[in-house]
Amino acid sequence: MNRILASARTEFIIALRNRWVTISVVMMVLFSLVLSAAGSAPTGVLGADRLSVTVASLTSLAVYLVPLVALLMSFDAIAGEVERGTLSLVLTYPVARGELVLGK
Numbered sequence: 001m002n003r004i005l006a007s008a009r010t011e012f013i014i015a016l017r018n019r020w021v022t023i024s025v026v027m028m029v030l031f032s033l034v035l036s037a038a039g040s041a042p043t044g045v046l047g048a049d050r051l052s053v054t055v056a057s058l059t060s061l062a063v064y065l066v067p068l069v070a071l072l073m074s075f076d077a078i079a080g081e082v083e084r085g086t087l088s089l090v091l092t093y094p095v096a097r098g099e100l101v102l103g104k
Contacts, residue, residue, distance in 0.1 A: 003095045007103025011077050018076060024069045031061055077104040 015021050035057040081087035090100065 004099050004103045007095065007100055011104050014080070015073055015076070018073075018080075020072060020076070021069070024065075024072060028061070028065050028069070031065070032058060035061060074104070 036054055078087075081090060091097075095103075
């Protein structure tokens with residue numbers, strides 16, 4: 001279990017330095033702010049006065065963007081190791097491949 005957590009911690013640190021993750025988080029915040037400001041436009045009133053419409057809009061945003069960000073991070077976790085040339089080094093560690101995939 002410690003090896004899986006160590007691998008997950010390393011991947012988290014690498015993901016924090018990844019600019020694509022930063023860009024996607026900034027875009028999600030921007031979309032959320034726009035939806036909060038104009039989320040009640042279907043009710044006929046511009047502004048954030050209807051909480052249920054705003055929550056529904058943010059939920060539909062999260063349904064599409066959160067899996068895309070997760071896919072981006074997952075792809076970079078494996079393909080990034082290959083691109084950086086560190087996958088062969090990581091595979092020499094005394095960690096089973098299943099534990100490595102679970103950590104990533």
